[in-house]
Each structure stands twice: as C-alpha cells, then as structure tokens.
Amino acid sequence: MSSGKRVKIIIDGREVETVAGTLLIKAAEDAGIYIPRLCYHEGLRPDGNCRMCLVEVEGMRKPVPACMTPVKEGMVVKTDTPALREHRKKVLEFILTTHPMDCPICDQAGECVLQDYYFTYSLEDRRYKEERERKPKRVYWGKNLVYDAERCILCRRCVRFLDHVTKTGELGVFERGVHSYIGLFDGRKIENNYSGNLVDLCPVGAITDLDFRFKMRVWFLERTPSVCPFCARGCNIEIHTNTNPLTNRFSRQRVFRIKPRKNLQINRWWICDEGRYSYRFIDENRILRPMIKGRETTWEAVSKKLREIIGRDVRVYLSAWMSNEELVYWKRLADFLKWKASFVRKPDGDEDALLRVKDKNPNTLTCKILGLEEEGGQEEVAVVFHFPWAGEKHSFKIGIFTNSFEGMEEWDLILPAATFAEKEGHWTNFQGLIQKFHQALQPLGESREEGEIGEVFASAFGIHMPWEREAMEREFEKEHRKWSGK
Amino acid sequence: MTLVITPWFGKVKIEDYIGAGGYQGARKALFMAPDEIIEEVKRSNLRGRGGAGFPTGIKWSFVPKDSPKEKYLCINADEGEPGTFKDKYIMREAPHLLIEGAIIASWAVGINTAYIYIRGEYGKVALILEKAIEEAYAKGFLGKNIFGTDFSLDIFVHRGAGAYICGEETALIESLEGKRGQPRIRPPFPATYGLYGCPTVVNNVETLANLPAIIKNGGEWFASLGVGKSGGTKLFAVSGHVKRPGLYELPMGTSLKTLIYDYAGGIRGNHRLKGVIPGGSSSPILKPEEIEVPLDYESLAQAGSMLGSGAVIVLDETACMAKVLQVITRFYAHESCGQCTPCRQGTAWMARIAERIVRGMGREGDVDLLMDIARSMMGKTICPLADAAAMPVIAICEKYREELEEHIRERKCPVERE
Numbered sequence: 002m003s004s005g006k007r008v009k010i011i012i013d014g015r016e017v018e019t020v021a022g023t024l025l026i027k028a029a030e031d032a033g034i035y036i037p038r039l040c041y042h043e044g045l046r047p048d049g050n051c052r053m054c055l056v057e058v059e060g061m062r063k064p065v066p067a068c069m070t071p072v073k074e075g076m077v078v079k080t081d082t083p084a085l086r087e088h089r090k091k092v093l094e095f096i097l098t099t100h101p102m103d104c105p106i107c108d109q110a111g112e113c114v115l116q117d118y119y120f121t122y123s124l125e126d127r128r129y130k131e132e133r134e135r136k137p138k139r140v141y142w143g144k145n146l147v148y149d150a151e152r153c154i155l156c157r158r159c160v161r162f163l164d165h166v167t168k169t170g171e172l173g174v175f176e177r178g179v180h181s182y183i184g185l186f187d188g189r190k191i192e193n194n195y196s197g198n199l200v201d202l203c204p205v206g207a208i209t210d211l212d213f214r215f216k217m218r219v220w221f222l223e224r225t226p227s228v229c230p231f232c233a234r235g236c237n238i239e240i241h242t243n244t245n246p247l248t249n250r251f252s253r254q255r256v257f258r259i260k261p262r263k264n265l266q267i268n269r270w271w272i273c274d275e276g277r278y279s280y281r282f283i284d285e286n287r288i289l290r291p292m293i294k295g296r297e298t299t300w301e302a303v304s305k306k307l308r309e310i311i312g313r314d315v316r317v318y319l320s321a322w323m324s325n326e327e328l329v330y331w332k333r334l335a336d337f338l339k340w341k342a343s344f345v346r347k348p349d350g351d352e353d354a355l356l357r358v359k360d361k362n363p364n365t366l367t368c369k370i371l372g373l374e375e376e377g378g379q380e381e382v383a384v385v386f387h388f389p390w391a392g393e394k395h396s397f398k399i400g401i402f403t404n405s406f407e408g409m410e411e412w413d414l415i416l417p418a419a420t421f422a423e424k425e426g427h428w429t430n431f432q433g434l435i436q437k438f439h440q441a442l443q444p445l446g447e448s449r450e451e452g453e454i455g456e457v458f459a460s461a462f463g464i465h466m467p468w469e470r471e472a473m474e475r476e477f478e479k480e481h482r483k484w485s486g487k
Numbered sequence: 488m489t490l491v492i493t494p495w496f497g498k499v500k501i502e503d504y505i506g507a508g509g510y511q512g513a514r515k516a517l518f519m520a521p522d523e524i525i526e527e528v529k530r531s532n533l534r535g536r537g538g539a540g541f542p543t544g545i546k547w548s549f550v551p552k553d554s555p556k557e558k559y560l561c562i563n564a565d566e567g568e569p570g571t572f573k574d575k576y577i578m579r580e581a582p583h584l585l586i587e588g589a590i591i592a593s594w595a596v597g598i599n600t601a602y603i604y605i606r607g608e609y610g611k612v613a614l615i616l617e618k619a620i621e622e623a624y625a626k627g628f629l630g631k632n633i634f635g636t637d638f639s640l641d642i643f644v645h646r647g648a649g650a651y652i653c654g655e656e657t658a659l660i661e662s663l664e665g666k667r668g669q670p671r672i673r674p675p676f677p678a679t680y681g682l683y684g685c686p687t688v689v690n691n692v693e694t695l696a697n698l699p700a701i702i703k704n705g706g707e708w709f710a711s712l713g714v715g716k717s718g719g720t721k722l723f724a725v726s727g728h729v730k731r732p733g734l735y736e737l738p739m740g741t742s743l744k745t746l747i748y749d750y751a752g753g754i755r756g757n758h759r760l761k762g763v764i765p766g767g768s769s770s771p772i773l774k775p776e777e778i779e780v781p782l783d784y785e786s787l788a789q790a791g792s793m794l795g796s797g798a799v800i801v802l803d804e805t806a807c808m809a810k811v812l813q814v815i816t817r818f819y820a821h822e823s824c825g826q827c828t829p830c831r832q833g834t835a836w837m838a839r840i841a842e843r844i845v846r847g848m849g850r851e852g853d854v855d856l857l858m859d860i861a862r863s864m865m866g867k868t869i870c871p872l873a874d875a876a877a878m879p880v881i882a883i884c885e886k887y888r889e890e891l892e893e894h895i896r897e898r899k900c901p902v903e904r905e
Contacts, residue, residue, distance in 0.1 A: 039828075049672045050826045052867055063866045069672050091863040095832035128856060131839035155825060174667060174825070177650070179835035181825035 010076040019072055026054055026067035029080060036080050037089060037118055039096075039204050040156035041068035044270040046165050051156050053092050053118075056080045064088070089122045098129040099179060100205070101151050109206030111219040115154065134179055142171075143190030144274065145211040146199060150182040153207035159183060159199045166271070167355065169193045183207075194357060197277040198270075201260060210258070212278055217257045221248040225441035226262060228428055229276040230322060230421050232350075233360035235430030236261065236268035236276055240422050240441040255442055256280045256422060267430065273357050280422075286404045288417040289446025295410030300447065300457070306414050307461040310397065316378045320386035321346035321362035324426025325435065326473035327451040328364070329480070332371050334455055334466060340384070343376045344368040345391045363421075364428040367477070370484045384458075386451065387418070401454055416457075417448035424450035427474060433485060435478070489712055491700045491720050492693070493736040496580035499615065501622040504583040510628060512699030513590040517636050519702075524595035528698070530706030532718025536573075537563055537654070537691035538767060538795045539871075540717075540784045547596050547688060549678035556685040560593050560601035561663065561677075563691045565647050565654035567606055568767035569818055570798030573722035574692035576734050578605070578612045581696070582619035586642065588695030590633065591702055593640045596688055601642045604659050607649040616644050651822035655870045656689040657681075658824065669824040670870035693722055714740030717783035721794070725751045727801035728758065739783040743773070746782065747801055758803035762886070766795025768815050769875030771882030772802075792882070807902045808887040809849075809894045812857075812880065813841040819876030830873035833864040837880055849895030858884045 006021040012029050019028040024047060026036050039051035047068040055064035059077035064085065067078075079085070096115065104110040136150035160172045160183060171189045174181055185191070191199070200210045222241040229236040239260045243249040259280050261272040290297045293306060317335045319328055321344060335342040346362040383395035389406055392398040399414040409415055423444040427435050444450065449457075452468040459466040498504040516524055529544030550558060562585070566574040578585060589601050605613050620642050623629040631639045645663055652658045653668040660682050662668035681687020697719055701709045710718040717739040723746055726732045730752030737746060743765055747753065754760050760775045765782070771792040773780065780790045787794045802811065820838035825831040837860050840853050861877035861884075868874075884891065893901045 049869060050828070052828050055867065066672070088863070088867060091867075092828050095828050095836075095863075098832050098836055129836060130850075131836065131843070134835070154828070155831065176825070177652075178820055178823035178825045179831055181831065 008072055008074040008076075010072050010074070010078060012078045013080055021074070022071045024068060025056065025058075025065075025070045025072055025076075025078060028072050029067065029078070034080055036067045037122060038068060039114060039118075039154060040158060042158050042202060042270075044166070045158055045161045045202075048157055048161060051092065051154070053089060055085065055088060057082055057085065086122070089118075090125055093119055093123045094125060094128065096154050097127070098131075099134045099151070100154065101133070103152075107152070107206040108209045108214045108219070109152075109203075113206060114204035136180075136182055140184075142185060142196075142199075142208075143192050144196045145278070146191055146196055147209050147211055147214065148183065149207050149209070152205050153183055154205055155181055155183070156204060157183070158202040158204070159208060162195075162198060162202055163191070163193075166198075167193045167195050194273045194275070194353060195271060195355065197274050198261070198272070201270075213258045216252070216254070217243055217249070221245065222257060223441070224260075225422075225439050227422065227438040227441060228363065228430075228436045229259070229268075229272060230363040230428070231273075231276045231279055231361060232356075233358050233362060233365055233431035234267060234356050235363060235428055235434070235436050236272045236356060237264040237436070238262055238272060238276065240280070242422075242441050244442065254284055255445075256283050266434065267432070267436075268356055271356060273355075275357070282404050283420045283422045283442070284445070287420075287445050287448065288402055288405050288409075288415060289448065290417060291447070292409060292412070292415040294413065303414065303416065303457060304461040307399075307458060309413075310382045310399070311462060313382050313397070314380040315382040315384060316341040316343065316380040316395070317384040318377075318386060318388070318391040319344045319368065319373060320388060321360075321365040321368050322387050322421070323364060323451050324424070324438075325364065325367045325429060325477040326426050326470045327455070328367055328371055328373075329473045329476045330452050330455050330466075330468060332373070334459060334464075337464065337466070338462065341378055341380060342373060343378075344373040345375065345386070345388045347388070358431055360431060363430070366431060366433060367429045370429065370480055401451060403448070416454050417446060418454065419444035419448045419450040423448070424452075426450075426470070427477070429481065433481075435481060488738065489720075490736050491709070491712070492577065492581070492584065492696050492722060493734075495584050496576065498581055498583070499579075499619070501583055501619065501626060504581070505626075509583055509699075510587055512702040513587045513594075513628065514634050516591040516594055516698075516702045517634050517638055521595045521597060524591065524702065527706040528595070528701060531697075531701045531709035532706075532713060532716055533694065533697055533701060533709065534717060534784060535691055536693035536697075536721070536796070538568060538769075538793075540794060542716075543690065543694055546678065546690075547592070549676065550596050550686045550688060551679060552597070554679075554686050557600065557683075558596060558598045559682040559685055559687045560589060560596070560598045561656070561659060561682060561687055561689040562589060562601060562603040562695060563654060563656065563659060563689055564603050564605040564609070565651075565659060566609075566692070566796075567651035567654045567822075568769065568796045568798055569815075570724060570726055570764065570767050570800045571796040572724045572726075573734060573797060575609055575612055576722070577692050577696050578609070578616055582616050583623065584696045584699065585616075585692055586619060586623050586629070588698040589642060590628065590640055591698040592688065592690060592695055594638055598688065599639050599641065601640060602663055602682075603642060603644045604653070604663055605644060605646055606654075607647045610646070613644050613646055620644065650824075651818075652824045652870070652872060655872065658870065659689060660687065667824075669826045670872075672869050712738050714738070714781065714783050715785050717785065717794075721782065721797050723782070724796075724798045725801065726798070728755050728803035728806070729753065729801045730755050737782065740781045740786070743778045743780050743782055743799070746799060747778065751799075751801070754801070754803050756803075758805060760801070761804045761806055762802045762808075764798075764800040764802070764879070766793045767798040768800070768818060769793075769878055770795045771878050772811075772886060774886055805902060807845075807894070807900045808883055808890050809841065809844045809900065812883050812891070813838070813845045815879050815883075816841045816876070819872065823872060823876070827868040827873065829864040830868045830876070833860050833873065834876045836860055837876070844891065844894055845900075847894075847898035849891075849898070851895065853895055854884050854888055854891050
C-alpha cells in the first residue's frame, strides 16, 4: 500500500509527515494524536464498522473513518471538533443501549475499552429505557474461549483475526441488525494454536478466557515484561502476577495469565496458545529445597555433597533454557574445572507459518554461539540442567531442576532452580536477536537462579568466581558480535 | 403524452416484443461507437431510477476504459423499498425491454457478463426473466456474436434471499459474490472495484428499460420528455388510501397532486388527505399543502423530500401517524445489516420507542428523543440505510408532532377508526 513517498498533512493544526498511504488513524497516533477506536486494530485489516474514529477531512462532505482513510499530500484533518465529540458520545450511547451494565462481575472491567471510553468521552446519563436485547451469555467456542453475545459490540476483530491472520475462518456474523451475533460456522470449534489472542483482541468482555475468568481482578495484577521460553521465536510477553496477600488470599497461584507484548520484529501482536497457557509450571509442582537421594536437605549440606566430585571425571549438561549470562558463567566454570561441557534441549516439535518454530527452547542459538554441542559421554559424574534424561548413563548424578519428576530419589543431588519468571536475563532467539526477560516473582521456596547455583559450586571447590550478571552479559555481547560478524 | 416503458407492457413473448419494434434500439446501438452511446445517454438526462438519481451516463463514464480486468453489469432488481413495485411490472410485463437495455449498457461500457440480482420474493418473475433470456439466446440477441457483430453478452439471473440491504449496490455485489450481504466502504467505488474486484456498473431495472427508447429516438428527445435535469418519464407505484392504486407512467415534472387526483382517482371514500410519502418509505412525508410539488429529482429535493424510487404512499385521515412511524422504524430495524454501530443500535432503539407509543406506553420527551436518535445516525454510516431510516422519522416527528404528543399523553390513538 505504501509507496514509501513522504507526504505532509495537517492534523489538528499540526504538520505531520508520514509515508503516503498510511492510514490516518495510524499517522495521527504516530504523531501523538489518539483517535478513539473500537473496531480498528493495528494488526488486523481495517473494517470501519464501529464509526468511533470518524474525523473531519477538509473537502469531504461527511466525516470519514480514520481507520479506512489513507493519507494524501496536503490533507487537512480535524479529530476533535464539537461535532465529533458529540458523535463519539452518541456512538457510545448507541453501544450502551444493548451492552449490559455488568462491569462489577465482568472480567474485562479495568481494561475495557468501552468502560475507559465512557469515562473519557461520554459520562452522559442513560436515555435508553427500553427492553434490552436478550442473547446467549455463555457460548463455548472451544479451548478456553467463552462468548457472551450481549456484551459483544460486533467490532468483528475476532472474525477478522481468524479470517486474515490464522486464516482458519471459524467465526462469522450471523443474523442482522441488533440481533447480530458472532458465531461458529456449523461443525466448527476454535481449535487453532492462536485462539487465546481473541481474548486480547476483544475490546470488551465478550470473549473471556476460561483459564482466567473470575480468578482475579485485573487491577490487582502486576505486569512484568518478559520473553516466552516455549520456542526459539522468543515472543515478547507480559507476565501478570499477584503476590499481594491482601488481594490474593485464597490461591497459591502467583501467575494469573500471560499476555503478548507487541514487537513488530518478532511476534507482532500475537502469541500462541502454548506460550499463553503453559505458565503453571512456575507455581505448581516445584522443587523447593535441595534434595539428596530424594530427601530434602539444606543449602549448607549441598557444599559438602558437592566436594565429593572433586577430582572425578565430570560432564556438565548445560541447557537451552539457561540465560546467556548463565551459560557464559557456567561455560567458564566448566572450562576452569576441565569438565566436559555440552548442552541439552527439548526435542523439536511442530512449526507453523505464523509464529511457532520447530525448536522448542528459548536459547539454543546461544548454546551454539558459545560452541557447545548436543552430545553425551561416559563420564562418571553428570551435572545436568533442566532435563533429567541427560543423566541416565552416569553413575553420580547432580541435577539442577525447577519441577519435580518421577525418580528423583535416584539422584545424588538435586538443586532447586528458579524459573524464568523468577530471575532476569537474556535469551537469543532463532533470528539472533538478544532479548531481555525481567524478574516477575521471587524464586519459590529455596530455589535459586542458575548463576547463583554456579557460585555455590565454585565456592564449594574453593574457587573465587562471583556470579556477576552484568559482566557476563557484556561477555556474551562480545561473543555475539564475533558470531554475527558485526 | 409520450410514454417510454408502459406501452411495451404485455409484450412478454419475444415475437410480440419484436413485432412491436423491439430490439431495434439494441441493434442500432451495436452499430454505434460505445462513446457515442454514453454521450447520448448523458444528453438524455437519464438518472438512476433506483432511488439515488445519479446520472446514468456519468456513472458509466467512471468505468476505466483501459482496465485489463473483466467488467460486469449488475442489474439491480432487488426492489425492496416499501411501496415500490415498478421493476416487478417491467420484468413481468416486458422482460425483453430490460434485456435490450442490458445489451445497450453492456456494449456502451464494454461488458460481456451481466447479472440480474432479483429479490428472492420475486420467484415467478425470475422464471419469466429466465424464459425471456432463453428466447433472446435462441434469437442470437444474447450469447456470442449478437446481431452478427463481435459483441458477446451473457446474462444470468441471481435470486437474492430477501434482504433489503442487498439493494444497496455494494451489498448487492457482496451478496452476488456469495458473501454476507453488507455494504462495502467506498472508495473504492464499484466502477473501479466492484464484483470480484473488477470494474462494475450497477443499474436499476427501470433505468435500463429506458435505454432502447433513448437510442432509437435520441437523448435530446428523452430529455425533453422530462424537466430540468430529470429526463424522461418515471414509473410511479401508487399505493395506500387512493381509489385506484397502481403503476402510472408520467413525465418527470408532473405534479404529485395530478398523480393522486387525476390518475389514482383521489382519496378513497369521503376521507381527507393526511400525508403523502412520495418516494418510498425512506423519503420524508409531505403534508396535504405540499403536494403541488412537481415529481422530479430537483423539485422534491427542494421540498425537503426525494423522488426516490417513485413509490407514492398516500395516507388519509384514518392513518395513525404513530402506527406509520412504528411500521417504518420496524422495517429499518429489521433490515439494518448490523455493521455500523449507529444504524444497528439506532434503528432498533427507534423501533422500540415507536412501538411503545403505539401500545399507549409513550413517555414525555419520546418525540424529541426519536428526532435526536435519528439525527445522530445521519451521515455517520457506511451506506445510506441509516439516513433512509432517519429521514422519515424526523419528517413525521416534525410534521405530526401534535398528534404524536397527543397519542403519548392520552395513551391511546387519537385517530378515530372506522
């Protein structure tokens, strides 16, 4: 659509320069002028149905939808006239004639576009005093999606997502006028790998997530930027947590949901369902304390146990789930101790044309950049990260794991590791992009991040090698530059 | 008085049609240059008879001549505007007039495929059309090498499924493509991006039925039948409280009063006229003192209404205006496609208020509220259905306010019924 030609337009008296063909709503937003919208979403084909984004363009007889109007050289646009302000109030009033006033029990409350807009643009009293339209309140669309047709404002973002992004086309608009609703085509269910995005796309509480609904009010959630570990794409995510004992009294859950974070280079606006719904390992089934032959012990006892391997033949299996910093640190420690070092990772899985890649690990590329190979050996002692099967052939086994598993009693020593949500660091995705994930939670129980665990090893062997994350980060950047040739 | 369309009525069989001079226009057209035809049609002041009244020749000239894409003609026979029944008569009584018009339009624009999108309810009419098309193929008037020229044209009849909105040209195109019938955002206009993304002309049945006469007698002749910028004659479908409801063809510019009293026989019984909806249910109502207005596009626009499809609905004093409001608002609420917020919600809201008033449950302020809702819908939607729903409401509320207020106040109908 864009020819790359720069054009100048005037929006609300301000000169704005943009690329010819850019949609007005986007050009304005990039210039810091927000035009309210309900059906428009940057990642979807514009549809122009909600009529919220109408603006006045000089020379046009009627207001035009900013989401459907490409900019042209010299265009003079007004986004905030009295008539438009009145129009926005009217659009909101029209929607609220049928939209239920059930915000107190609606999951979307607090992050609802309609609610926010009412407060920002309307605050008018209700004039609609007729009967409300009755429609189905709970329609199960498959996986975790529940649809409430009464709350639906018919923006069709969900339909367009399935038509144009996943190209699976499960949903359509049925009936007409005020009786319209979004429905599944006969015999269909939404079973594609990206269904959860519909919940994010829905500007109101019409599509809710069975995995999340009724569990937590959104304003109690803390949002931490992170990176999804479930494949080498490294989709940008937000981890939504609540650890406040006043507002999260009855559950042991700390992570309540994972949301995508926009990154046009990597995941655009989306994440897959695996990445979205696989967060439970962070709170469930965790190894909370060090264990010797399956029996819990203390970190003090760990050092003594570790000294048993001094002088023996050791192989360390680093993992493609460790951060760049941790890998650099552990590689250095292994080299110093003359241990054999290789890496392990989850086996390849399915891929698709949208986001999912075969490699189901977040940091395989860093392992390779650091020269690690996927290989085993016949050494007596194994130090294994994350993947217990790597220790099978070794007689003395030390494991650093996050979650418990069958057969822990066979392990001479197990150390509890923090999950990615409980530490910070960087991963290098399959494209070679280094991305930071932030710490959302304190490590559960006595678990520690792998870098700190490395320090425990070092000090047990009487080596001075402090865990300095930033120094390791810089170290890796050097390696990365060497690898990428920049 | 010269008539253009109705003299052909009854000539359903192709032999009868040809016997009366049929297909001479098409034959002549095919030996004219396409541009010549477009110029002739421009000169004729023929304006779209579907309701919007856009000059037909100009509409054709928007179609790009150098497009490598296939071009299409969509014949709008989805006659859905309440009160309108003119296209049904044309197709039933003179189907070949439409086919001949379609040949002329197609040749002028460079089209080889035409679709007649006929409303689902016109099942029998669709059969008549199909029969006529078959006859035309057999005579070599359709198909390949029409009249021995290089020109080919295929016509297909496509039945709609009963949605008023599919009479809107872009919704018609969507429906024809097999999609949900809802209007597209313009631009792009069908002339450049229409059916299957190709340049497309959408013309009403009556519009096309005028073409044979224009080609035979010339554009100036046609223009002279009418008045001002409204050339030719117009079919008026008169219904309601008149002595002789029916279809009348009159020159553009004839007064509404003449149509009602001289042709339709005046008001039935000994009743007095209460109001006239002059151009289908979406045109603003006129009061008895306003019916001197000439029936042409400009005059009716000046009178605050519109010629629309030429469906004249006459109401006498026994008509309850709250009930009229209810019927009209209910129709548009039912027919709104539901795409745009103001139309989807506004039409339903107005219908509920009107229904409440009729039931004797009206509230003070309802009339103002109705007008406010209607005004908030106008000019804010993708297609003109919201305007079509809002205009009659505003007109009825303004012109019959006292009666409506009385209906609300008294909680019953103030109109004595026989």
